[in-house]
Amino acid sequence: MPTWKEITSQNPEHSKNYAARWDRLEAQGNDIVGEARLIDAMAPRGAKILDAGCGQGRIGGYLQQRGHDVTGVDLDPLLIQQAKQRYPEATWIVGDLAEDTNVEGSFSLGVCAGNVLTFLAPEQRRPALAHLYQLMDSPSRLVVGFGGGRGYSFPAFFEDAQAEGFTVQQRFSSWDLQPFDQHSDFLVAVLSK
Incomplete structure (x- = not known):
């Protein structure tokens, strides 16, 4: 699988098209905040929440509007710019999860x-998992979701998360x-610290 940096360097319009796709889905009446509703249900009001790989802010923006203190980080400056325009109350930072994210503080979720x-x-x-572990309070939870067949097996992810200190709480x-189960083609993992 190509990385986000590779995709955007080969196609400078990719980020713009990615954001436009979510806008179209929302305009068509699709639910684009299911992930955010789950996170909101897991958090007490006013929780300090990290949106790692926040894109244009669809999840973090929803959570900010529900009364949480949200910081979103993404390596794509165009998407961060859109997040800042749409949800100015949240904190949006350009940063690479595998390197220095420029994020300060710690998060309960x-x-x-x-x-x-x-x-x-x-x-x-x-x-990236090590950096996320460092950014989380103790105790805290990190919820990670991704599809199978994208070059990162679920067993490898579990092994990596545990090697960096997380406990796999739920799958x-x-x-x-x-x-x-072993036939699932998507994973939502709740990791605890």
Whole structure:
């Protein structure tokens, strides 16, 4: 799988098209905040939440509007610019999860949705998980979701997450918490610190 950096360097319009796709889906009446509703249900009001790989802010923006203190980080400056325009009350930072995110503080809950980890090079995944672990309070939870067949097997992800200090608390096959089994083609993992 190509990384996000590779995709956007080969196609400078990719980020703009990605954001436009979500806008179209929303305009057509599709539910584009299912992940955010789950995270909102897991958090007490006013929770400090990290949206890792936040894109144009669809999840973090929803959570900010529900009364949470949200910080979103993404390596794509165009998407961060859109997040800042749409949801100025939240904090939006350009940063690379595998390197220095420029994020300060610690978080009681984190979300990493939208295949974010699969858009990292294989050698960047463990450093990203290590960095996310450092950003989380103790105790806290990080919810990670991504599809199968994207170059990051679920067993490898579990091994990497545990090697960086997380405990795999729950495994689901969808954001509406359908059971996970060996035939699942999507993973939503709740990790705890």
